[in-house]
Amino acid sequence: MTRVSVVSVFYNRAGLVDESVASLKQQSLGDCEILLVDDGSTDNTLERLRTHENEKTRVISGTNRGLVGALNNAIAQARGSYIAIHGSGDLSLPERLERQAEILDQRPDVGVVGCRSEVVTLQSTRPPHLVKQPFDGDAREVILDWNPFHHGEVMFRKALFEEVGGYRPFFVCAQDRDLWCRMSHHCRFLVLEDVLYRKYAKVPGSVAADPARLMLQRHLSDFALYCHRERLAGRPDPLEQFGEQGALFRPPSRELAKDMCIIGSRYAADGNLEAARTCFRRARDESGYLPARLLLAAATLTPGILLGAGEVWRRLLRLVQKARWSEARR
Template structure:
């Protein structure tokens, strides 16, 4: 199940990675969340070609509402997620399906994942414990969840039992759901890199990182309250109030460019560590925005030492 909002750059590639899976018995629900770019045309073209695609059009309501609507319409016993700019290995669905079929106690299965730039350079490999009990404990008590939202395939009946994605969570709706599902059954990570997710300095998760973190804290607090047998309704009301403020545009956005620069630095720094000369492009972007960013200058100098100063750097 995929939610789409103005994802024309990578949407066709993302959908093709699902349509070319070795596991073929699925419906691909795509919720078009009020896109204003060419996403709708891309979806219509692919849906005409492949009858497994079900396109659901709605006014822009945000990711959480789109996920709720898509999951409600899903007819399968398992639901697999993917984000509209990400990519799945062609064996991902088959392997995750087989695990859920053989391990009836599991609430969901995930996998290892690679983070990549918009251009496709690998930034990092995110792994998780192979042992299911260890993985479940780390999720519930050490905040170590799936490497990316889209890596997960879960049982629809457990999803429904725990209340599904909750509309109170504008961000971190996935981590809140994983915690509740892990209370019903263990989780498991396939020790294979079956998913790639893109890191974009201007994505919502980057520029709204602080707000995302705040929603994550609400999810953790709800988990603690449930564990002690308490009532989480007050926390949910607070999360809902924060969602209302985000939707209304009442949350301060004055530091957005600072967050973009911070993410650009992290990407450039990781590329430099990986020995990728394209790090210079990201680091120069940071320096143009923040000439006093000492760490960016240091990383850029390291790139120059290793690869020489590119003629286009200035």
């Protein structure tokens, strides 16, 4: 049996194929297969992927299923004991697969392994920065406040994935947060201290680049946490009990309102007041959050002040990130 199956799903990202796939072919781990999935692209992504086919690299293509459907389909065809996700367009550094597989080999108590990542924000002057912190332990409570992983850099046991039922189609976004919540009941999580992955943020077509999809992701992530809290309390999972209508039982979330305010502030700092107002309005409607009311009023009545404050906030953030980046590179 193959040790590791890498799954990478592409949709209309022909220009990002070659460098991203090359990073997988340059891995130090020999016992692995690479599954490159074209999710019904309308550009020449499929053609670019097929140039990389060989005895260790398979291309899976079909009609557009969406990310969750494409992932579930590819993992069902994977031959590996371990599944490594690789974000389309991102780069896995050469030792990533080997280091993560070693943990799963040596630690039967660990079911999911991540690593620290270098994040490069496209179409922005924001400097590269390091994200995530080392972690090794029971994540059932931790995951309520902090997602220990991005999606693209993880490796998990295929048997565990099948045991919890895979990605749930309801979560068209935030499918990973929901999966980690369910997996956390069965194993420990581990995040390696090493930087073994480079993630590109705000790629055109990604969730982070689309305000509407980003807000949907935050709402679905909050619902995933609600389901997780119910399970921790010994009650049925609302999605399993009521189907999609279970989302109607989610109570107002002050944490979601705070998150929406932060996202809205970032849009304001980038000069996108329309998206900022939408976020502040959603935050206000979520829980009557006072800062959201004030920010919405500022975005409506005194946008110049809000833009100026946003620019100051953004410059301070850049300075902090630059200092952290410089320290990390020493």
